[in-house]
Amino acid sequence: MIRRNLLIAVVLLVLCSALFAQDMDYSGTFITQAGVGLPNTHHNSGDFLIGQTSFDSTFKVYSDETMLYVNTILLYDAIAGQSSNGTSAFVSGDNNFALQLREAYFDWRGDVLALRVGRQISAWGKADDIQIVDILCPQDEASGLVNDYQDNRLGIDAVRLSYIGESTQTDFYWIPFFTPSPLPLAEGNPLNDVMFGSYDTAPGSYDDFDLPDRELASGEYAVRFSAYMSAFDFSLYGFYGWDDMPFYTADMNGKYKRMAMVGADAAIPAGDFVFRVETAFFPQRYIQASEGGTKQRNQIMALGGVDWTPAGGWTITAQYVADIVTGSDSALDRHTYEHQATLSVEKPFLNETLTLSGSFAVDLRYFSTSTELMAEYKLTDSITISLAGDFYFAGPDKDGDYGSWKDVSCIILKGKYSF
Amino acid sequence: MRKISLLCAGFILVLGTALYAQDANEIAKKVHDLPDGKTSYSEVTLTLLDKNGKSRVREVATYNMKDGTTDKSITVFRSPKDVAGVSYLSFDYPDNPDGSPKDSDSWLYLPAMKKVRRVSGSSKDDDFQGTDFTYDDIGDRALGKDTFAIIGDDTVDGRSCWKLEYTAKDKNAKISRRVLWIDKETYVTYKGEYFDKQNKLFKTMVCEDIREQDGYWTTGKMTMTTIPTNHTTVYEVKEIKYDTDINPSFFTVSALERGQVK
Numbered sequence: 044m045i046r047r048n049l050l051i052a053v054v055l056l057v058l059c060s061a062l063f064a065q066d067m068d069y070s071g072t073f074i075t076q077a078g079v080g081l082p083n084t085h086h087n088s089g090d091f092l093i094g095q096t097s098f099d100s101t102f103k104v105y106s107d108e109t110m111l112y113v114n115t116i117l118l119y120d121a122i123a124g125q126s127s128n129g130t131s132a133f134v135s136g137d138n139n140f141a142l143q144l145r146e147a148y149f150d151w152r153g154d155v156l157a158l159r160v161g162r163q164i165s166a167w168g169k170a171d172d173i174q175i176v177d178i179l180c181p182q183d184e185a186s187g188l189v190n191d192y193q194d195n196r197l198g199i200d201a202v203r204l205s206y207i208g209e210s211t212q213t214d215f216y217w218i219p220f221f222t223p224s225p226l227p228l229a230e231g232n233p234l235n236d237v238m239f240g241s242y243d244t245a246p247g248s249y250d251d252f253d254l255p256d257r258e259l260a261s262g263e264y265a266v267r268f269s270a271y272m273s274a275f276d277f278s279l280y281g282f283y284g285w286d287d288m289p290f291y292t293a294d295m296n297g298k299y300k301r302m303a304m305v306g307a308d309a310a311i312p313a314g315d316f317v318f319r320v321e322t323a324f325f326p327q328r329y330i331q332a333s334e335g336g337t338k339q340r341n342q343i344m345a346l347g348g349v350d351w352t353p354a355g356g357w358t359i360t361a362q363y364v365a366d367i368v369t370g371s372d373s374a375l376d377r378h379t380y381e382h383q384a385t386l387s388v389e390k391p392f393l394n395e396t397l398t399l400s401g402s403f404a405v406d407l408r409y410f411s412t413s414t415e416l417m418a419e420y421k422l423t424d425s426i427t428i429s430l431a432g433d434f435y436f437a438g439p440d441k442d443g444d445y446g447s448w449k450d451v452s453c454i455i456l457k458g459k460y461s462f
Numbered sequence: 463m464r465k466i467s468l469l470c471a472g473f474i475l476v477l478g479t480a481l482y483a484q485d486a487n488e489i490a491k492k493v494h495d496l497p498d499g500k501t502s503y504s505e506v507t508l509t510l511l512d513k514n515g516k517s518r519v520r521e522v523a524t525y526n527m528k529d530g531t532t533d534k535s536i537t538v539f540r541s542p543k544d545v546a547g548v549s550y551l552s553f554d555y556p557d558n559p560d561g562s563p564k565d566s567d568s569w570l571y572l573p574a575m576k577k578v579r580r581v582s583g584s585s586k587d588d589d590f591q592g593t594d595f596t597y598d599d600i601g602d603r604a605l606g607k608d609t610f611a612i613i614g615d616d617t618v619d620g621r622s623c624w625k626l627e628y629t630a631k632d633k634n635a636k637i638s639r640r641v642l643w644i645d646k647e648t649y650v651t652y653k654g655e656y657f658d659k660q661n662k663l664f665k666t667m668v669c670e671d672i673r674e675q676d677g678y679w680t681t682g683k684m685t686m687t688t689i690p691t692n693h694t695t696v697y698e699v700k701e702i703k704y705d706t707d708i709n710p711s712f713f714t715v716s717a718l719e720r721g722q723v724k
Binding site: 068070072105110112150152154157159164165166167169193194196205207209210212269271273276310312314315316317350352354355356391394395396423424425427459461462 | 518542544546565569576577581587588634715722724
């Protein structure tokens with residue numbers, strides 16, 4: 044027994060010495076937030092729609108050309124809104140606690156080649172908060188009220204091999220294990236009603252879903268080529284994998300389907316402006332049918348946007364995005380032509396201790412809208428307090444894209460400590 | 463005879479003004495082109511002090527490299543922790559042949575977004591991370607943005623200086639006029655006064671700890687005060703290395719995106 048303890052102590056000592064001999068960095072954030080439904084949210088009026096405390100920690104170890112990176116999140120959800128997707132989080136039976144391994148990889152960079160192996164996040168595309176070519180990492184569809192688009196991106200288990208030139212980079216991805224988007228399956232999650240409220244029954248757990256087999260043939264593959272030049276940046280993308288969202292049969296069994304995509308984007312600076320374009324083509328993509336099941340159609344998505352940074356610290360961003368599928372829409376659970384526009388404005392004050400921002404999106408078919416107004420104040424360099432209002436309105440005639448969220452309009456108070 | 467004298471006086475005045483103006487341009491160019499090594503690495507602390515004496519601290523590391531006529535630089539934020547890891551890559555070019563400034567190529571890496579974003583390379587008049595310095599104050603403001611004039615002589619810290627006036631060509635610039643005290647021997651700036659569009663004194667700058675290190679003139683401390691808000695930022699160089707070994711691959715978007723520059 045003494046010998047075993049001694050051995051463990053020696054191993055720990057050697058391990059610690061090895062770690063401390065290297066360059067390490069430990070950082071993170073502690074966030075606590077609460078959100079209350081607004082008076083126009085019917086049964087949610089005055090109810091807590093958000094009640095979450097999270098501890099997000101990142102550990103990095105640098106050694107020569109290598110880096111080890113681990114990011115974990117420990118989370119307590121007072122409204123019991125946590126739900127697992129079976130791969131990205133351990134969730135307690137009462138849906139209050141969750142432990143997520145968001146990223147954990149090692150990274151090596153040589154002169155022209157680089158390798159990243161493990162759970163990792165890659166963000167594709169030039170669009171802001173809109174998914175066009177950014178399909179490599181799934182979105183956490185269960186946390187849309189709590190997190191913004193960036194924070195909702197989940198890690199994928201992948202091998203990424205990169206060929207690096209002076210102003211170009213080519214990335215090849217092999218993703219052996221499919222990671223689906225977590226869905227708001229927990230009944231305590233207010234988005235459960237948003238996503239499944241129109242159905243007679245809602246899936247209760249991931250046992251109700253038909254996930255791809257865990258076998259070599261189920262892998263996903265992706266490639267990206269990017270060039271960064273004085274006049275403009277551009278990227279080309281290719282992906283063959285699985286759609287992160289399931290398709291439902293008439294009795295609400297979820298099935299995942301294969302998907303392919305080719306895409307491109309560019310960013311063109313011109314004075315105080317940066318113009319952005321992005322497009323993706325999905326050949327014979329599976330689309331949810333209105334009577335359950337799927338139909339296969341070609342789909343094309345395209346975005347045009349502009350960032351304007353005039354003097355005074357203003358940042359103004361506008362985007363237009365169109366989403367088109369071929370054929371008629373009579374059998375589909377969507378229209379063949381959908382489009383929307385977004386506008387966001389941000390301005391810091393008081394030597395950047397106070398930031399006011401607003402973002403607005405409108406679906407241009409039914410004119411349903413989403414508006415977020417936010418004030419962030421830095422109490423100290425470590426502590427940031429924010430007050431935000433998320434407002435969703437249905438269109439004049441129909442709910443539209445954002446109208447289905449109208450019952451989760453809320454006011455959110457958030458405190459963040461960074462270390 | 464009187465007419466000839468008047469003509470001569472006028473001619474001398476015009477010639478003198480032209481020569482003086484030429485001197486101002488030459489001085490401004492020498493100040494701009496002060497040698498700072500083929501490469502350099504520095505660690506800087508910026509302490510922000512508000513009118514109540516409350517302080518906040520920002521720490522940044524900067525890598526610089528000359529690649530032909532292009533100045534490449536990366537600025538990495540180390541604190542405060544909520545912006546730690548944010549990195550800014552910039553390629554600065556000489557002015558266009560017609561004297562107009564050429565926009566920089568700039569990219570910003572935000573760790574939270576996990577991607578590099580192309581940003582405008584023209585707006586460098588904005589405050590640098592809430593400090594009293596602008597991006598231009600900290601970097602090398604393009605010569606093509608201003609016209610120059612010598613408006614007098616003065617002595618600062620025992621050094622004989624020109625008072626060099628920089629007038630912004632952009633009539634809408636927040637700072638329309640800057641007066642810098644330039645050491646006549648070394649071309650190093652010792653002091654500055656910045657005036658707004660109404661020609662009111664808006665900011666003052668004091669430079670200290672000016673020393674020659676490894677053959678390059680280095681300003682160890684700069685204090686910038688914004689007069690209307692009585693807000694001050696102290697810029698202190700904690701460490702600086704010239705002609706040091708920096709991997710050229712650092713100055714790529716790829717290195718930025720991989721989070722390898724720290």
